[in-house]
Amino acid sequence: MGRIEIDEIRCKGCGICTVACPKQLIKLCDKANIQGYTPAEAVNQELCTGCALCAEICPDVAIKVFR
Amino acid sequence: MQQVFTRPESLKDVQTHFCPGCQHGTVHRLVAEALDQFGVQQKTIGVASVGCSVFLYGYFDIDVVEAPHGRAPAVATGVKRARPDSFVFTYQGDGDLAAIGTAEIIHAANRGEDITVIFVNNTTYGMTGGQMAPTTLVGQKTSTSPYGRNKAKDGAPIKMAEVLAQLGGVAYSARVAVNSPKNVLQAKKVIKRAFQFQAEGKGFSFVEVLSSCPTNWGMAPLAANERIGEEMIPYFPLGVFKDDPIAQD
Numbered sequence: 682m683g684r685i686e687i688d689e690i691r692c693k694g695c696g697i698c699t700v701a702c703p704k705q706l707i708k709l710c711d712k713a714n715i716q717g718y719t720p721a722e723a724v725n726q727e728l729c730t731g732c733a734l735c736a737e738i739c740p741d742v743a744i745k746v747f748r
Numbered sequence: 749m750q751q752v753f754t755r756p757e758s759l760k761d762v763q764t765h766f767c768p769g770c771q772h773g774t775v776h777r778l779v780a781e782a783l784d785q786f787g788v789q790q791k792t793i794g795v796a797s798v799g800c801s802v803f804l805y806g807y808f809d810i811d812v813v814e815a816p817h818g819r820a821p822a823v824a825t826g827v828k829r830a831r832p833d834s835f836v837f838t839y840q841g842d843g844d845l846a847a848i849g850t851a852e853i854i855h856a857a858n859r860g861e862d863i864t865v866i867f868v869n870n871t872t873y874g875m876t877g878g879q880m881a882p883t884t885l886v887g888q889k890t891s892t893s894p895y896g897r898n899k900a901k902d903g904a905p906i907k908m909a910e911v912l913a914q915l916g917g918v919a920y921s922a923r924v925a926v927n928s929p930k931n932v933l934q935a936k937k938v939i940k941r942a943f944q945f946q947a948e949g950k951g952f953s954f955v956e957v958l959s960s961c962p963t964n965w966g967m968a969p970l971a972a973n974e975r976i977g978e979e980m981i982p983y984f985p986l987g988v989f990k991d992d993p994i995a996q997d
Contacts, residue, residue, distance in 0.1 A: 684749060695769035695962075695969035701929050718768060734929035736753040740773035741764065746753035 683731020684747045685723050691743040692720035698735035698744065704728050707735055756780040758789045760809050765800075769969020771959035772800055774926045775868055775935075776807055779839065782940045783810065786947055788835040795824040797849075799841035800874045818849025821856035824863045835946060837864040842883040843873035846908050850882075853912070860917025860951045864942050867908060867954065870961040871980065878964030882906045885983060890964070905983065909956040913989035919951035922988040925958035927976035931986070938988070950993045958984055 687707075692714065698721055699707045706729055710722045720743075723729065731748030755761060759780035766772050783789050789810055796804035798817040805812035815823040820838035828836045845853050845867050853865065872890055873879040880893040883905045887896040897905075913921040920942050924935035935957060942953035958980050960972035967975065 682749070683752075691763060693768035697769060697969060697973055700970065716763075731752060733753040737929050737932045738774070738926075740766065740769065740771050742755050742759065742773060742777050744753070745751060747749040748752045 683729040686745040688743040689720040691741050694718035701734050701738040756784045758783040767963045769962045771926045778936050778939050782943045792835040793827050795820045795838040797840040797844040799844050801839050821852045825861045839866045842869045843881045846882045857912045857952050858915045858917045864946050864953045867956045870959050872964045874961045912954050919945050920953035921990040923956040927973050
């Protein structure tokens with residue numbers, strides 16, 4: 682069991698985490714953040730294993746991982 | 749639940765100026781994590797270069813000296829010699845290290861200065877507008893090579909990690925990439941290994957990191973990230989080219 686928290690203010694919406702997640706549990710949302718980017722958001726969090734691969738690849742250190 | 753991934757202490761909790769998908773942020777975090785692991789935050793003096801990495805002092809919670817373009821290894825030499833107990837690293841891009849600062853990096857490496865150099869190679873001059881760098885791939889279009897880099901006229905891209913591995917003063921030279929979680933984890937190990945050489949006073953260590961520049965490549969972040977694997981890694985092979993703790997003896 683795991684859980685992630687994405688800092689939607691820091692996220693620049695590059696989307697690299699969306700392909701890094703082995704279970705494809707991250708997608709970009711439709712609403713822009715204060716920077717004008719569409720940040721990533723986690724979906725179906727109950728399937729998250731807390732592997733932290735999304736956080737390892739995130740260039741903006743915007744993801745916190747709990748396990 | 750326990751927090752298993754968090755921001756390293758040596759990295760300030762501030763917004764960076766980097767473009768979306770730019771991997772300077774990833775490399776910053778890996779370096780900060782390594783500093784935390786060695787517990788040297790209080791005695792580290794970073795030497796920043798010119799380029800997008802110029803704001804290093806704003807992002808790292810350490811002391812930083814800003815060097816003139818390309819001269820970071822020369823400044824780091826002075827810092828380390830004046831303060832031998834400090835932990836000194838330079839953080840440079842490819843326009844800075846492989847073009848303007850070639851003399852400084854070659855001679856600092858050849859002297860075997862006890863410093864660590866983090867070299868971020870994105871095959872272009874990022875901050876100044878995407879001009880051709882010595883590391884630009886053959887055929888790559890940039891603002892100063894609009895028809896693509898011509899090998900006959902411009903030469904082939906320079907492989908700094910291999911070049912420096914030839915020098916006697918170099919203890920460690922390696923190339924990593926940050927395009928996939930697997931490569932990021934490998935990069936983390938290699939950067940820690942490079943810092944290990946300095947922690948033990950065993951000479952010059954060098955890590956080349958292949959990263960992307962989505963803005964100047966004119967690509968979306970995901971496509972730029974894929975280009976690292978498809979075009980850069982075949983030309984710039986990943987690996988450790990020198991790992992010789994007794995190079996100094």
